[in-house]
Amino acid sequence: MSKSPVTCHGELLDSSIGKPAAGVPVQLQQLRSADGPASTFETLADGVTDYDGRCMQLYPEAAPGQKREDLIKLQAGRLYKVVFKTKDYFESTGRKCFYPWVEITFEVPNPAEHYHIPLLISPYSYTTYRGS
Numbered sequence: 001m002s003k004s005p006v007t008c009h010g011e012l013l014d015s016s017i018g019k020p021a022a023g024v025p026v027q028l029q030q031l032r033s034a035d036g037p038a039s040t041f042e043t044l045a046d047g048v049t050d051y052d053g054r055c056m057q058l059y060p061e062a063a064p065g066q067k068r069e070d071l072i073k074l075q076a077g078r079l080y081k082v083v084f085k086t087k088d089y090f091e092s093t094g095r096k097c098f099y100p101w102v103e104i105t106f107e108v109p110n111p112a113e114h115y116h117i118p119l120l121i122s123p124y125s126y127t128t129y130r131g132s
Contacts, residue, residue: 021053022050022051026083027082027085085101099124
């Protein structure tokens with residue numbers, strides 16, 4: 001299977017307990033219109049983190065005979081967003097959280113590159129960086 005152009009492989013790590021966060025819904029979105037604060041994004045793909053906190057394949061479902069990797073072609077200069085829905089994860093562990101979801105917006109300078117978006121979360125903070 002080909003590698004998704006955007007992954008959160010490596011971790012969605014719950015840094016408050018030092019373990020991967022499994023079962024967190026993840027969406028890949030693309031900017032459709034930029035109207036100041038009323039910008040709109042379109043969902044390209046959905047995924048869920050696995051037992052190791054990874055979401056390796058953020059591709060939409062392919063039609064029969066269609067390759068999944070042909071469905072998402074990142075575009076230079078375009079804004080994308082990865083959305084992690086963290087509230088249900090924390091509630092499932094008996095904890096409340098301040099950030100019910102985390103949105104990480106990024107610009108793609110080179111569509112030929114891979115974009116890895118790690119996220120470290122706790123109930124009251126989060127950290128991200130561009131991974132490799």
